[in-house]
Amino acid sequence: MHPLLFWIFAGMMLLFAALVVLHRSPVASALSLVVSFLALAALFVSLDAFFLGVIQVLVYAGAVMVLFLFIIMLLDLKAEARRKINPVAFGGGLLVTAALAGIIAKMALSYPEGHRAAPALPAGAGDDVRHIGLLIFSEYHLPLQVIGCLVLAATIGVIVLSKKELH
Amino acid sequence: MGAPTLNDYLLVSGLLFAIGMAGVLLRRNILIIFMGLELMLNAANLSLVAFSRFHTSAAGLPDFNGQVLVFFIITVAAAEVAVGLAIIVALYRLRQTTHVEDINALKF
Numbered sequence: 001m002h003p004l005l006f007w008i009f010a011g012m013m014l015l016f017a018a019l020v021v022l023h024r025s026p027v028a029s030a031l032s033l034v035v036s037f038l039a040l041a042a043l044f045v046s047l048d049a050f051f052l053g054v055i056q057v058l059v060y061a062g063a064v065m066v067l068f069l070f071i072i073m074l075l076d077l078k079a080e081a082r083r084k085i086n087p088v089a090f091g092g093g094l095l096v097t098a099a100l101a102g103i104i105a106k107m108a109l110s111y112p113e114g115h116r117a118a119p120a121l122p123a124g125a126g127d128d129v130r131h132i133g134l135l136i137f138s139e140y141h142l143p144l145q146v147i148g149c150l151v152l153a154a155t156i157g158v159i160v161l162s163k164k165e166l167h
Numbered sequence: 168m169g170a171p172t173l174n175d176y177l178l179v180s181g182l183l184f185a186i187g188m189a190g191v192l193l194r195r196n197i198l199i200i201f202m203g204l205e206l207m208l209n210a211a212n213l214s215l216v217a218f219s220r221f222h223t224s225a226a227g228l229p230d231f232n233g234q235v236l237v238f239f240i241i242t243v244a245a246a247e248v249a250v251g252l253a254i255i256v257a258l259y260r261l262r263q264t265t266h267v268e269d270i271n272a273l274k275f
Contacts, residue, residue, distance in 0.1 A: 003169060003170045003171055006170075006171040006175070007171075010175075010179040013179070013183065014179065014182055014183060014186065017183055017186045017187070017206050018186055020186075020190060020199070020202050020203075020206065021186060021189050021190040021193065021194060021199070021203065026196060026198050026199065029198075029199055029202060030202070033202050033205065033206075036206070037209065040183075040209055040212075040213060043176075043179075043213060043216075044213075044216055046171075047176070047216050047217060047219075047220040047229075048220060048229065049216045049219070049220065049229075049234055049237075051234070051238075052212075052216060052234055052237055052238065052241075055238065055241055056212075056241070059241055059245055060205075060209070060241070060244075063245065064205070064244075064245060064248050067248060067249065067252055068198070068201075068202070068248075068252070071198070071252045071255065071256060072198065074256065075255075075256070075259050075265065077196075077198070077265060083195070083266075083268075090193060092192075093189070093192030093193045094189070094193065096188075096192060097185050097188050097189040097192060097193075098185075100184075100185050100188060101181065101182060101185035104177075104178075104181030104182070104184065104185065105178055105181060105182070107181075108174050108177035108178040108180075108181050109174055109178060111173070111174055111177065113173070114172055114173035114174035114177060114221070115172055115173075115174060116172055116173070116221075117169060117170035117171070117172055118170065118171075118173075118220050118221055119221075119223050119227065120227075121223075121227060121228065121229070122226070122227045122228070125227070125228055128229070128231065128234065131228065131231045132231055132234055132235055132238065135231055135232065135235050136235055136238070140235055140239075143239060147239055147242050147243070150242075150243065150246055151242065151246050154246035154247075154249055154250050155249075157250050157253070158249050158250055158253040161250070161253035161254060161256075161257050162253050162256065162257070
C-alpha cells in the first residue's frame with residue numbers, strides 16, 4: 001500500500017472520530033462513526049490483516065452501526081438543545097484528554113523499537129484467514145467456546161431487557 | 168515520505184483513544200458516550216494489529232496471536248453493544264431521557 005494512503009485514511013479516521021464527539025445530532029454522530037470505522041478497516045488492510053478488515057466492515061460498520069441507528073430512530077432523539085454546561089467539569093475533561101493525548105504521543109514517538117517500516121512479507125503470505133482459522137480452532141478453541149456462551153447469554157439478556165414488563 | 172512505521176500506527180491509535188475518551192468525558196448524551204467507548208475499543212484493536220504486523224515470526228509471517236485477540240475483542244464488543252443499547256432503551260422507557268444529568272436517582 002502506498003505510504004500516502006496510510007496518512008489519508010488515518011487523517012480521515014481521526015477527523016470523523018472528532019466529528020462523532022462534536023456533532024449535536026446523534027444521527028450525524030452515528031454516520032460519522034461509520035466513516036471512521038471504514039477508514040479503520042482500510043488501516044487494517046494496510047497492515048495485511050485482510051480478514052480483520054472484512055470483519056471490521058461487516059460487524060462494526062454493518063451490524064453495530066445499524067443497531068445504533070435503529071435505537072436512535074426508535075427513541076426519536078432530536079439534536080439536543082443547548083444546555084448550560086458545567087465549566088469546571090468541561091475544562092477538567094478537556095484537560096485530562098489533552099494530557100492523555102500528549103503523553104501517548106510522546107511515548108509513541110519515542111519508542112526506540114518502532115522507528116522502522118514493517119518487514120516485507122514472504123511471497124504468498126496473503127492467506128491470513130487460514131492462519132487465524134488454524135489458531136482459533138486449535139490453540140484457542142476453549143476461548144472460542146467461552147465466547148459462544150457469552151454471545152448466547154448476551155442474546156438472552158437482550159431479550160429479557162427488551163420485554164415490556166421487567167418483573 | 169517513507170512507509171509508515173510502528174510508531175506512526177501507535178500515534179494514530181493513541182489519538183483515536185484520546186478522541187473516544189473526550190467523547191465519554193465531555194458529552195452528556197448516553198448514546199454518544201457509548202460511541203466514545205466503541206472508538207476506544209477500536210483504538211486498542213488498531214494497536215494490536217499493528218504490533219501483530221511488526222512482530223514477525225521466524226518464517227517472516229505476522230504474529231497471528233494478536234489478530235486472534237482482535238477477533239475475540241470484536242465479538243465481545245458486538246455483544247456489549249447489544250446489551251448496552253437494550254439497557255439504554257429500558258432506561259428511556261422508564262425516564263424518557265438519554266441525558267446522563269437527568270439520571271441522578273443514586274446521587275447523594
